[in-house]
Amino acid sequence: MIEVKGVTKTYGKKQNAFIALDDINFVIPDGASVAIVGKSGSGKSTLMHAMSGLDRPEKGQVVIDGIDILKLRQKAVDRFRSEKIGFIFQSFFVQANESSYDNVALPLEIGNLSGRARKKRVIEALQVVGIEEKEKQKARNLSGGQKQRLAIARAIVNRPKIIFADEPTGNLDSTTGATIEKLLFGLNKKSGSTLVIVTHDEDLAAKCDMRIYIKDGKIDQIVSEVK
Amino acid sequence: MKTVDIIRRAGRSLKHAKARTILTSLAIAVGAFTLTIALAAGEGARQYANTLLTSNIDPQVLAIAKDKSFFEGGKTGPQEYSADSSTIARGNGVLVKRLSQSDIDAIAKRSDIVSVTPTYAINAQYITRVGQKKYTVDATTYDSGVTQTVIAGSLPSLRTSIADDQIALPEAYVSLLGFNNAKDAIGQTVTIHLERTPNVTESQIQQAIAENSPQAIASLATKQTKDAEYKIVAIVGKSATALTATTNAQISNTSAKALSDFTTTGTDNYQQYTIATASVKAGVDPATVKQALVNEGYGVQTAKDLQSLLFTIVNTLQGIVIGFGILALITSVFGIINTQYISVLERTREIGLMKALGMRGRHVSRLFQFEAAWIGFLGGVIGSIVAVIAGLSLNPWITSTLSLGDGNVLLIFQPIPIILLIIVLMLIAMLAGYFPARKAAKLDPIEALRTE
Structure with missing residues (x-):
């Protein structure tokens, strides 16, 4: 369960202060698929950063499994991200010079998993996203869709509780985008992990169990189909 | 990670x-x-x-001078004049105190010293042998602490000197003195010729004048000479690792002293030595002997000092x-x-x-x-x-x-x-x-x- 309570984030100081997030409150149940929907500049990315422990809003709480991650020390936040969070980005952010295998191995290296267990998990993750035959290829030689599959493999390899996807289909054509969406929702249902998609794409948002609309740093509307 | x-x-x-x-x-x-x-x-x-x-210097050997300034290049600059010129050698603006025979004797008496050999100044005129030309020569004391490259003949083992009637010659003299090869020279006799300016006392002059003998006066003015004969014991060559180039004719300590005494008799240089080498008894640390001698005012250098x-x-x-x-x-x-x-x-x-x-x-x-x-x-x-x-x-x-x-x-x-x-x-x-x-x-x- 993710509880966001009174999260407020301000950029700049005094007269120039810009309120990016203004008293955000909501609860996401475990295993749900959630879309955070808003125009660019609405604060949806900032909200994702706050929820994933990348950013520290000055006010509020983000309680994940009973722990307020905003109160954790940096070291503990780093470990929290490494163990419980998976990230998928619009521009993939795969390491072009590294092989697919080494790209996917990175979170496990950070998480101190080594040896046979690491290898097994990497191969499994590559199989789940269907690019196991590209294991030894450099990431730069993959197509856009394959790169995003690789990024998904990297996001799921450490078996996270929550996967954050920032415009995951934004850089893909509609056909490829559709398969990636299918893959993401399939994983969400199968593994029981929570999927948080940040998007401005209404069609993608419509496929989620819950939609949080953000406008000018405030919650505009929350639509939930979760029982 | x-x-x-x-x-x-x-x-x-x-x-x-x-x-x-x-x-x-x-x-x-x-x-x-x-x-x-x-x-x-x-x-x-x-x-x-x-x-x-290690191939040139016996670790038990000390180099001894009258005071430590010798090893610092001597005293430079003006020094207070001393009438006792015999203890002081001057040259090139450098002043060096010298060891006297009594210094040598005192050092030789020490129980931790085996032998002391001053560096003798021998002004030999020439070296020759029967029927051959005369050649200039530098004669020095045979250094028993150094291993030399022997071409022909043989030298005694380390720390043992050659006999008083023996001489070790550098290779260059083999052909100069008319030998076919180095082997032929071994056992042959060579002569070193020395001269000294007459050293006349007042009484000798008065006696000659009293005798009114021109021959006696002339003989007083004649240079005195000495011919020393030696048997060649070895011909030595030059080694790549030799520090001291063996261009000198080497004779025993006693012979060198005799020749040196002959040429310096009556001069300020008589039995005055700039430096002496002493051999420390085996088993005694040269450094402790050095310290003892330094305390007595001598300048001393060990093989280790030279190494450092x-x-x-x-x-x-x-x-x-x-x-x-x-x-x-x-x-x-x-x-x-x-x-x-x-x-x-x-x-x-x-x-x-x-x-x-x-x-x-x-x-x-x-x-x-x-x-x-x-x-x-x-x-x-x-x-x-x-x-x-x-x-x-x-x-x-x-x-x-x-x-x-x-x-x-x-x-x-x-x-x-x-x-x-x-x-x-x-x-x-x-x-x-x-x-x-x-x-x-x-x-x-x-x-x-x-x-x-």
Whole structure:
């Protein structure tokens, strides 16, 4: 369960202060698929950063499994991200010079998993996203869709509780985008992990169990189909 | 994140920027090359100096002078005049106190000294043998503490002198004195001719005048001569590691004293010696004897002192070369800093991603420092390998050019200093990589990952 309570984030100081997030409150149940929907500049990315422990809003709480991650020390936040969070980005952010295998191995290296267990998990993750035959290829030689599959493999390899996807289909054509969406929702249902998609794409948002609309740093509307 | 994984990732990212990596490490390689050569040359020079000393100088031997200023090059500048000119030798603005016979006798009486041999001044006119021309010659005391290269005949074992009627001649005299070869000369007799200006006392002159004998007066004015005959016991050659060139005819201590006394009789130089060598009893540390003699006011140098003097020279020269190596290293440090800064800028997103995935700032910093260490390692290995290859292939040429003698090489490469050098270079490179690494560690992942 993710509880966001009174999260407020301000950029700049005094007269120039810009309120990016203004008293955000909501609860996401475990295993749900959630879309955070808003125009660019609405604060949806900032909200994702706050929820994933990348950013520290000055006010509020983000309680994940009973722990307020905003109160954790940096070291503990780093470990929290490494163990419980998976990230998928619009521009993939795969390491072009590294092989697919080494790209996917990175979170496990950070998480101190080594040896046979690491290898097994990497191969499994590559199989789940269907690019196991590209294991030894450099990431730069993959197509856009394959790169995003690789990024998904990297996001799921450490078996996270929550996967954050920032415009995951934004850089893909509609056909490829559709398969990636299918893959993401399939994983969400199968593994029981929570999927948080940040998007401005209404069609993608419509496929989620819950939609949080953000406008000018405030919650505009929350639509939930979760029982 | 495990260090092993960080090192592997660091190695891989260097591999992906091959040209940059190699160029940066070449800068370190220049320093590594210079330092490897300096270390090898220093070691070689020290070993060579050691070879020289051990083959030339008996470790039990002391060099003794009247006071310590002798070993500091004598007293320079104006000194207070002393009428007792016999104890002082002056020349070229340098003043040296001399040892008298009583000094020699006093030192010889010590229980820890086996023998004392002053350096005798022998002004021999010429050397010759029956039916041959006369040749100039320098006669010196046979040094029983030095191993010499014997071409023909034989010399007694170390610390034993030749007999009083024997002479050891350098190779050059073999043909000059009309011998077919060195072997023929052994056992043959040669003559050393000495002269001294007459030394006339007042009473002798008065007696000659009283006798009114022109012959007596003439004989007083005639130069006095002495012909000393010796049997050739050995012909000695020149060795590459000999410090003292054996161009002197060598005679026994007693003979040398007799000849020296003859030529100096009646002069200020009579039984005055600038320096003496003493042989310390076996089992006694020359340093303790030295201290005892120094306390008595003498200037004393042991074989070890001479060694440390030579080593000081070698170390100074080595220090200069090392200085240049360090300069090259300092230059390369800026190269590393620059390269790593660019690398951090280029890989902003990669760093952001790693941090987003939960990699600790400390580990990000380490990643870049290990990259720098790899560069240092590569530079060190390249530099030292090139230095070893170049040194080993140049060694024969250096040996023959400097005529160091067979078996002696100037550049001696030892694995441990080279390994230490590479480790030090890696540490220096890591230090250089510290600032860029810190920049990487401090990167805000949100900023780094912001999509434009």
